[in-house]
Amino acid sequence: AQSVTQLGSHVSVSEGALVLLRCNYSSSVPPYLFWYVQYPNQGLQLLLKYTTGATLVKGINGFEAEFKKSETSFHLTKPSAHMSDAAEYFCAVIVQGGKLIFGQGTELSVKP
Amino acid sequence: KAGVTQTPRYLIKTRGQQVTLSCSPISGHRSVSWYQQTPGQGLQFLFEYFSETQRNKGNFPGRFSGRQFSNSRSEMNVSTLELGDSALYLCASTRSETSPTDTQYFGPGTRLTVL
Numbered sequence: 001a002q003s004v005t006q007l008g009s010h011v012s013v014s015e016g017a018l019v020l021l022r023c024n025y026s027s028s029v030p031p032y033l034f035w036y037v038q039y040p041n042q043g044l045q046l047l048l049k050y051t052t053g054a055t056l057v058k059g060i061n062g063f064e065a066e067f068k069k070s071e072t073s074f075h076l077t078k079p080s081a082h083m084s085d086a087a088e089y090f091c092a093v094i095v096q097g098g099k100l101i102f103g104q105g106t107e108l109s110v111k112p
Numbered sequence: 113k114a115g116v117t118q119t120p121r122y123l124i125k126t127r128g129q130q131v132t133l134s135c136s137p138i139s140g141h142r143s144v145s146w147y148q149q150t151p152g153q154g155l156q157f158l159f160e161y162f163s164e165t166q167r168n169k170g171n172f173p174g175r176f177s178g179r180q181f182s183n184s185r186s187e188m189n190v191s192t193l194e195l196g197d198s199a200l201y202l203c204a205s206t207r208s209e210t211s212p213t214d215t216q217y218f219g220p221g222t223r224l225t226v227l
Contacts, residue, residue, distance in 0.1 A: 036218075043116070043202055043218035051213050090155065098145065098206065099168050100216060102155040 002027040004074075004091045006103035014111045019063075019078040021106045023091030026072065033074045034092045034100070035065055044090065050074060061085070086110045114139065116205050116219035124225045130191040133222045137184050137205030144186040145216060146178060149200040158201075161186055190224075198226045 007022040025031050032051050036044040048059025055067040065076045074091060091103040117136045125131050137144050145168075146158040157170040161180035178188040184205075190197055200223050204216040 032213075041220075043220045044204075045218070046215050049215065092155075098143065098160055098214075098216075099157045099170070100145075100147070100155075100204075101157070104154050 002029075002031060002093050002095050002101055004033075004093050004101060004103040006089075006091050006106050008106055009104060010107045010109070012109040012111060013081045015083055016080050019076070019081045019085065019108065021076040021089050021091075021108065023065075023074045023076065023103060024072050025074060025091075025093050027093060032094045033065075033067065034094065035059065035063070035074075035076050036090045036092060036102075038088045038090065038105075040087075047076070047089075081108075081110045083110050083112065116203055116217050118201075118203050118219040118222050120222060121220065122223045122225075124227060125193050126227050127193055127195060129193050130189065131193060131224060132187055132189045133201055133203075133224070135186045135188075135203030135205075135219060137186070137203075138207075138217055141205035141207050141217070142184050143206040143208065143214075144180055144184065145204045145206075146186070146188050147202045147204065148172075149202060149221070150196075150198070155202075158188065193226045195226050197224065199224060 003026045005024045034049045035047040048057045050067045058064045063078045088105045088107045092100045119134045143162045145160040149155045160168040164180045175191045180186045200221045202221045203219045206214040
């Protein structure tokens with residue numbers, strides 16, 4: 001069965017520092033992977049997705065993620081954190097029928 | 113273009129009651145999925161509808177049901193509410209039969225509290 005695991009339920013960085021949120025997947029077939037962000041009292045917003053092709057995927061708000069098959073990883077990065085990046089981030093894999101399987105989420109805090 | 117809308121945004125019910133939540137997808141989107149979000153279980157898939165047909169169902173008891181109308185609007189119903197049903201219920205829509213390349217656009221959710 002396909003699944004994703006997010007390492008670290010809470011990550012704290014200083015403003016301007018590198019953001020690294022970790023996601024590992026388990027899949028017997030080539031996975032389609034997503035990162036979503038959720039701000040307080042809001043729904044989920046797609047940051048980026050990997051389907052096929054280029055393994056380095058660029059998303060909105062300066063985020064990017066790299067698909068590494070050898071490491072079964074799809075970590076999310078941003079070179080310089082901004083206060084507005086504080087939110088909860090979810091890694092997800094899509095399975096047959098369009099069902100999204102989410103990781104447990106990582107809450108990102110940004111200190112001034 | 114308007115996004116996915118969900119009504120109501122907040123709801124308080126008591127145990128044993130039933131509740132109906134509504135989701136209006138983005139105009140032109142025909143597929144609607146529902147997810148439950150709780151602090152303990154995280155985000156879990158409930159079901160997916162396309163062209164008024166349920167195509168996929170998650171591992172939830174039969175108290176959870178849904179339907180989709182000809183205009184693609186969807187409702188989900190929870191009967192005989194339990195305290196554990198307190199959650200944020202999210203609806204997502206996609207343009208067509210959900211494929212890996214189609215983005216699921218999420219609504220703001222309905223916060224259900226069961227007392």
